[in-house]
Amino acid sequence: MGQFITLTAADGHQLKAYEAGVGNPHKLVVLQEIFGVNHHIRAVCDNFAKEGYHVIAPAMFDRIKKDVELTYDSEDFKAGVEIVTKIPVESSLKDIQAAAEKLGDGKKGIIGYCWGGSLTWEAATTTSIFSAASAWYGAGIPHNKDRKANCPVQMHFGGKDTHIPIEGVKEVEKAHPEETVEVFIYPEAEHGFGCSERSSFNKAAYTLAQERTLKFFKQYL
Numbered sequence: 001m002g003q004f005i006t007l008t009a010a011d012g013h014q015l016k017a018y019e020a021g022v023g024n025p026h027k028l029v030v031l032q033e034i035f036g037v038n039h040h041i042r043a044v045c046d047n048f049a050k051e052g053y054h055v056i057a058p059a060m061f062d063r064i065k066k067d068v069e070l071t072y073d074s075e076d077f078k079a080g081v082e083i084v085t086k087i088p089v090e091s092s093l094k095d096i097q098a099a100a101e102k103l104g105d106g107k108k109g110i111i112g113y114c115w116g117g118s119l120t121w122e123a124a125t126t127t128s129i130f131s132a133a134s135a136w137y138g139a140g141i142p143h144n145k146d147r148k149a150n151c152p153v154q155m156h157f158g159g160k161d162t163h164i165p166i167e168g169v170k171e172v173e174k175a176h177p178e179e180t181v182e183v184f185i186y187p188e189a190e191h192g193f194g195c196s197e198r199s200s201f202n203k204a205a206y207t208l209a210q211e212r213t214l215k216f217f218k219q220y221l
Contacts, residue, residue: 002045007058007102009094015062017099018042021049026221027103029096029130030057031116033195034080035070037061040197044113051214053109058099060119063087072198084115092119093127100129107131107221111213112138113194117155124149132220134213136194137161142168145175152180154216156209158189158202184212 002020009015018037028048032041037059045055061068064083070076096119100108109132112120117138124133125147134154135141141155142164157169166185173183186193186205193202194209 002042002049002055005056005102007056007095007098009091009098011091011094013063013091013094015095015098016059016067017102018045018057018059019055019102020045021052021054024049024052024054026053026217027106027108028053028055028217028221029099029103029108029110030055031096031110031112031119032057032060033114033116033192034084035072035076036068036080038069038071040195041113048111053217054103056099056102058095060087060092060095063091063095072192072195080115089119089122093123096123097127097129109133109217109221112136114138114192115140117141121147121149121153121155124151124153132217134216136209137164137191139164142172145172149176149181152216152220153182154213155181155183156194156212157183157185158191158193158200158205159185159187160189161191163191182212182216184209 007017048055110130111134113136117135118140120135121141136156189202189205190200192198192200194206
């Protein structure tokens with residue numbers, strides 16, 4: 001089990017972050033969905049810690065409201081979307097950088113889910129902080145598909161994701177034929193297929209995506 005710590009971003013903003021696996025050899029930033037650093041995201045961190053990662057998940061909602069932990073019902077979904085719309089991407093990147101710096105020297109990876117998946121692509125294309133990035137169902141990725149990645153990237157999308165049209169995913173694939181950008185589509189999976197606390201959880205798709213992610217990080221970190 002991990003614990004909450006406090007980070008300070010480059011602009012002086014202080015935010016909470018969940019840290020697990022201190023002392024482990026590999027380093028990883030985990031980015032939240034639109035539901036905050038809730039029970040699920042903390043469990044994700046703990047699972048990566050068991051795999052040998054020192055993990056930090058910055059509470060990026062702290063920019064707007066402290067201690068936000070939402071569930072997966074429709075009202076909390078609306079609340080999460082409202083918060084996200086108020087946070088500039090540049091501010092989130094500062095929080096991500098603060099988490100990466102806290103991990104210390106050496107290679108670092110980043111993984112994000114939902115909103116965090118989109119921000120993972122942002123971090124991989126607008127900074128040089130990370131050595132590998134795994135983006136799970138990031139709806140913003142197709143809109144920025146033409147950017148050049150500064151590190152190897154994996155992307156994981158659900159074939160039945162109503163939030164991310166499959167046509168957009170195909171455009172991402174077309175824009176990135178390079179071997180260092182992998183796009184995986186799980187035909188029967190919906191948005192959020194990697195979260196066991198959501199009705200859209202797809203165990204088979206999650207298991208395969210997680211195996212691919214761990215293999216990917218083992219190669220580059």
